[in-house]
């Protein structure tokens with residue numbers, strides 16, 4: 353194996369993923385295919401956990417599983433002793449199927465239904481991150497009915513605007529999530545729960561945005577939340593024990609992106625908290641974080657088979673692949689950028705500019721607007737990097753395309769983690785027409 357630029361390549365000039373020839377993976381499992389290199393995921397998870405240990409801080413690192421949810425992926429995260437964030441009955445059910453320790457499951461969402469809360473209570477999960485007053489009411493009603501205790505965090509919007517793309521920002525004041533910290537909603541929520549018999553308030557949560565490359569937003573948010581917790585302690589002698597600062601740590605999709613090491617984000621937020629807590633009677637809380645993208649994003653690569661090419665002289669050359677917005681909506685949804693190579697031509701000379709188009713019936717179904725590649729031919733395999741987060745997780749059956757398979761690789765081993773959908777799967781919920789034509 354040799355490294356050509358930043359990629360591992362074998363003697364045939366084929367891209368290697370987890371030590372395996374990507375062309376062989378494409379042949380074995382078909383395309384489009386999501387390939388996850390587990391060793392990268394483990395490396396990231398351990399970096400977060402070890403930094404907290406080095407800082408001597410009690411912590412939980414929870415995988416924000418909206419980034420990619422499957423039984424096998426949850427089992428990997430459990431092997432790494434992570435906690436798990438779920439945001440729906442579907443993700444919670446997947447976690448239960450994966451045998452995830454319930455005490456390490458946290459349940460998020462801005463409109464959890466009664467049945468979702470009941471499922472969470474039935475399984476006695478570790479914590480519910482309460483988002484609004486309606487949810488407080490529901491939880492009071494259900495815990496009283498069941499005579500059951502539940503741990504909660506209150507999600508607040510600290511009014512911190514992180515450097516990120518508008519569409520994926522959730523920490524600003526104008527957000528559908530959480531109790532506003534500035535206008536008194538968070539104080540009202542605190543009043544409603546802190547003396548409740550069944551609801552056990554652990555502390556506060558916030559999530560200030562996604563794909564963040566700086567620590568300043570996290571530090572400002574940490575400061576605002578800790579100050580609020582100290583104020584409650586001073587006024588009501590109530591000790592919050594958990595500060596959850598969410599996810600949003602950036603990754604390198606293209607050379608333009610400049611993420612920090614996981615350890616940098618963690619160290620800087622810990623320093624802020626330690627400094628604010630020092631010289632007060634308020635006990636240092638546990639710090640929880642919820643990385644999604646930064647755990648699985650760059651571990652994932654999408655393999656596509658190249659098909660049709662359409663040249664429009666002096667305009668652009670469309671190169672179409674056998675997937676598209678149905679397996680990766682991010683470019684169409686918010687102009688996300690990706691890098692790619694022709695996996696069977698890694699060491700060939702770059703010759704042509706292409707636009708990578710998907711096969712969905714939407715003009716906006718482009719995966720990459722502009723990329724320079726060796727001359728492509730039908731049957732070549734395109735490897736698009738960094739697709740591990742919010743790719744498969746957001747996949748749809750638009751145009752009744754079947755969703756891809758997902759494969760895990762690690763140290764030259766491979767296994768199927770999610771089967772490819774079949775045409776039969778496509779129709780399995782459909783029912784024939786039974787009403788007569790008038």
Ligand SMILES: Cc1ncc(COP(=O)(O)O)c(C=O)c1O
Nearest residue numbers: 416559562599600642643644645
């Ligand atoms: C509450 C919460 N936590 C964590 C995350 C994970 O964010 P990321 O994948 O950017 O780390 C999100 C993403 O939207 C979120 O809403």
